[in-house]
Every structure is written in C-alpha cells, then in structure tokens.
Amino acid sequence: LGRDGHTAPSERIVMGQIGSGDHGSGWNMDRMFANEDQQVLAVCDVDSNHLAHAETKVNKHYSSKLGSDYRCKAYSDFRDLVNDKDIDAVHVGTPDHWHVIAALAALKAGKHVICEKPLSLTLSEGRILADVAKQSGKVFQTASENRSIESYIRMVELVKAGVFGEIKHVKILLPPSNRHRQAVDPTLGKPPSGLDYEMWQGQATEMPYCESRVHYNFRWHLAYSGGVITDWGAHMIDLAHWATGNELTGPVEIEGKGEFPPRDGIWNTATSFKVNYRYPSGLTTELFTDAPGLKFEGTNGWILSRGWRGPVKSNRPELLETVLPEEKRLRRPRTDGQGGEHMDFSDAIKEGRQAYAPAEIGHRTISVAHLGNIAMQLGRRLRWDPDQEKFADGDAAATAMLRREQREPWTIDNVDSWINVG
Ligand SMILES: NC(=O)C1=CN([C@@H]2O[C@H](COP(=O)(O)OP(=O)(O)OC[C@H]3O[C@@H](n4cnc5c(N)ncnc54)[C@H](OP(=O)(O)O)[C@@H]3O)[C@@H](O)[C@H]2O)C=CC1
Ligand SMILES: O=C1CO[C@H](CO)[C@@H](O)[C@@H]1O
CATH class of the missing domain: 3.30.360.10 (Dihydrodipicolinate Reductase; domain 2)
Known part of the structure; x- marks a missing residue:
C-alpha cells in the first residue's frame, strides 16, 4: 500500500479512522494528509453519509498522489477496522461516549492510538484505558493540540x-x-x-x-x-x-x-x-x-x-x-502550523518513545x-x-458517580471478545 500500490513502506504509518464526522473528516483528516509519515487507508462511521464523504475524500487525496486506483476501505463497524491487519494506528474521532471503548479495542488489537479529547466519559473507564495503554507498549496520544x-x-x-x-x-x-x-x-x-x-x-x-x-x-x-x-x-x-x-x-x-x-x-x-x-x-x-x-x-x-x-x-x-x-x-513538537499532536504521534511511533500526552x-x-x-x-x-x-x-x-452501567453489548468487559487473535 505504498507509492507502488503494493506493500506498505516500513517508514509510513498506515492509519484508520473511527468516527469521521465533523472534526474527524475535517481537521484530523487534513492533518493526516499533511503528514508525510502517515497514510490513511480506512475510515469507519455509523452514519453512511459521513462514511461516504470520508471515503471519497481519502480516495481523492491519494489518487492524485499514489494513483487513481487508490481505494480507501470503508467500515461501518469499528471492530472490523481494528482487526484489519493492514492498519498500524487508529485515530478515534467519535463522540465522547465511544472514546474509551474504541481506543481499548484498537490497543488490544495491537494498534497505536491517537484519541480525541475528552478522553473518557467516566473517571473509572479512563483509569482502565490509562492502564491498558501503559501495558500495551503502544504509542497513545490524547489529541491535545494545545501542547503544540x-x-x-x-x-x-x-x-x-x-x-x-x-x-x-x-x-x-x-x-x-x-x-x-x-x-x-x-x-x-x-x-x-x-x-x-x-x-x-x-x-x-x-x-x-x-x-x-x-x-x-x-x-x-x-x-x-x-x-x-x-x-x-x-x-x-x-x-x-x-x-x-x-x-x-x-x-x-x-x-x-x-x-x-x-x-x-x-x-x-x-x-x-x-x-x-x-x-x-x-x-x-x-x-x-x-x-x-x-x-x-x-x-x-x-x-x-x-x-x-x-x-x-x-x-x-x-x-x-x-x-x-x-x-x-520545553521541546517544540514538529508541527505543520497546527496539528502538532499528529506530528508528535507519528514521530513518537518512529522514535520508539511515548507521545506528549x-x-x-x-x-x-x-x-x-x-x-x-x-x-x-x-x-x-x-x-x-x-x-x-x-x-x-x-x-x-x-x-x-465514578462509573456507569454500560449498555450491552458495548461494554469494556466485551472488548477482548471482539479482537481476532492470530
Ligand atoms: N481537539 C479539538 O479541537 C476538537 C475535538 N473534537 C472532538 O472530536 C470528537 C468528535 O466531535 P465532532 O466531530 O464534533 O462530532 P461528530 O458527531 O461530527 O462526529 C463524530 C462521528 O462519529 C460517528 N460515530 C458515532 N459513533 C460511532 C461509532 N461507534 N463508530 C464509528 N463512528 C461513530 C458519528 O456518527 P453520526 O454522524 O451519526 O453522529 C459522527 O460521524 C469529540 O469527542 C470532540 O470532543 C471536536 C472538535 C474539536
Ligand atoms: O474541542 C473543541 C474545540 O473547539 C470546538 C468549538 O469550535 C469545541 O466545541 C470542540 O469540542
């Protein structure tokens, strides 16, 4: 999936996006396009209009750079995206109540994650995410652009x-x-x-x-x-x-x-x-x-x-x-004007360090x-x-009030069962 349309060049981080609404397919997509170290290969949204818009936008962008046969994958279920072996890293741009569960699924499927703020819906799910992210050995970035x-x-x-x-x-x-x-x-x-x-x-x-x-x-x-x-x-x-x-x-x-x-x-x-x-x-x-x-x-x-x-x-x-x-x-992250959170995320993956947030x-x-x-x-x-x-x-x-009853089947306890192992 590189410039020749076949294999991913090892230096390029292949991105999937979960939640391609306003901020996802707008600001974040443009930042990922502007980052030469990233390449967007998949999008996912529960709203077919948003999904189609994001898919078209990705294809339009890369077909001019990588060839007119560029095909963005479009998923309506985030579990399919996190289980996609071609994806290295995931941007989570859903509404807030989905952040932790989508990010946990991505981490457990072995992806690096950049997740929109606010990181969690409740304090207790935030603690679970912080612990899993630490143990995963993957890079995790809270998309705090103010730090750049x-x-x-x-x-x-x-x-x-x-x-x-x-x-x-x-x-x-x-x-x-x-x-x-x-x-x-x-x-x-x-x-x-x-x-x-x-x-x-x-x-x-x-x-x-x-x-x-x-x-x-x-x-x-x-x-x-x-x-x-x-x-x-x-x-x-x-x-x-x-x-x-x-x-x-x-x-x-x-x-x-x-x-x-x-x-x-x-x-x-x-x-x-x-x-x-x-x-x-x-x-x-x-x-x-x-x-x-x-x-x-x-x-x-x-x-x-x-x-x-x-x-x-x-x-x-x-x-x-x-x-x-x-x-x-303080260290100044590399930035494309704004959007240093994405630059720092991909630099952290390449340099084998943690991201700034x-x-x-x-x-x-x-x-x-x-x-x-x-x-x-x-x-x-x-x-x-x-x-x-x-x-x-x-x-x-x-x-x-630190935690909430989560509605089945969208509970943290079920995340492991969604991940295809091997
Ligand atoms: N850092 C910043 O400056 C900013 C950050 N944000 C953050 O970005 C996030 C998104 O906000 P915003 O873009 O305004 O919201 P939108 O509602 O426009 O976008 C969210 C998208 O996610 C979709 N979605 C919902 N659930 C799922 C799911 N399970 N899987 C896949 N897609 C899903 C929504 O579908 P549907 O269309 O049906 O709603 C929608 O298309 C928020 O957490 C917000 O805080 C937003 C703006 C600025
Ligand atoms: O994080 C944010 C910053 O800007 C937006 C408004 O323009 C907010 O609503 C948003 O959620």
Missing part, C-alpha cells in the same frame, strides 16, 4: 521555570455552554436511514432518537458527554496541569456550583458553573464559564491568555521577554472535569485521594 501551540508552550515554560514565582492560584476559563452549532430539530423521532443509531448510542442508556442530541450536540447530554466542563476542560485543564507539574496527580478537594437544565430535558449538562479545587501542594484552581483561557497567579506576578490561543499578557510584561537557559526550555495524562486531565461535574451535581464539597483515585471517607454517593 507556541503561545501556550511559551506560557507553560515561563511558569515552569518559576519566572512568576510560586504559582498559588490558577484560573481556568471555559466558554459558555450548550449551544446549537446549527439549527436542529428538538423533537423526538425516528433515526434517519443510513444511521446505525443502536451502535451510535453505544454504552449509553437507550433513549429515543433526537436530532438535537447527535452530531455536534451530543456534547450537551450527560449520557454522551459532560458538557463544556469536559469539552473545553480537556484543553485548558491539560495546560494548567502541565504548567504546575500536576499532570500525574489531581485535586484533593473539589467544590462547585452549576446551573443545570432539567435532568430529563433534551440537554442536561451545566450551562454555567464555577468549581474550586485544591491540590496536594496547596495550589488552588478555579474553573468557570467565561471565554477559553488561563491565568496563573504567582508570588512574582501573573500571566494570562484569554481567548483560545489568545495573546499572552502579564502585569509584569518585562517578564514575558525572559530568556530561559536551554535546560528550562499519553493516556495517563489525558485521564488525569479529564478526571478534574469529571470530579467537577460530580461535585456540582451533589452540591457539596468532596475530598479526593488522587493516588488511590477514591473519595475520602468512603463517600458512597460520589463513588457511585
């Missing part, structure tokens, strides 16, 4: 180097929540032909089809996602953890308030919220709806970026010009958002042991 954006890398390295003194408090700003991307029908109805709605629902509780809950808007129902706190928290908490050295731990106290629509509404994730956290070191953070951004408050001044990839500012602007010694500078880091990041959602829903302060990943004092109500 120059303004964020610079902000993080200045904070890490102590230019702003000891960081005492971090403000993590997330955008307002629950909005339609496009006009969609909020009435319940029959799924359109061409959509395998049974599989789309996956592990989530069975619910009637509603156009306002699929495509972009799955984000606003707790059955499929966690709302803005997971959708955008995945980006911003990741940076806060990275800069403050908390990537492999978590908060010890969580307290928050959110405004939730009725639980049985079309959407039920918090529309606005404010959650406060305390870390083992004494660092405090607060997460609230505003505009995406971050502010690190240290004993030597503050540094802020407001707006996604917004300009970096400080009350001590001269400190932004600090020249750091080489050993304090392995599953453990992605899991710890999104655990903060999950804990915030639990605290908001219970409406009281929670105490958490980040080493054991357990609530202190055996808090039964909070503990019950």
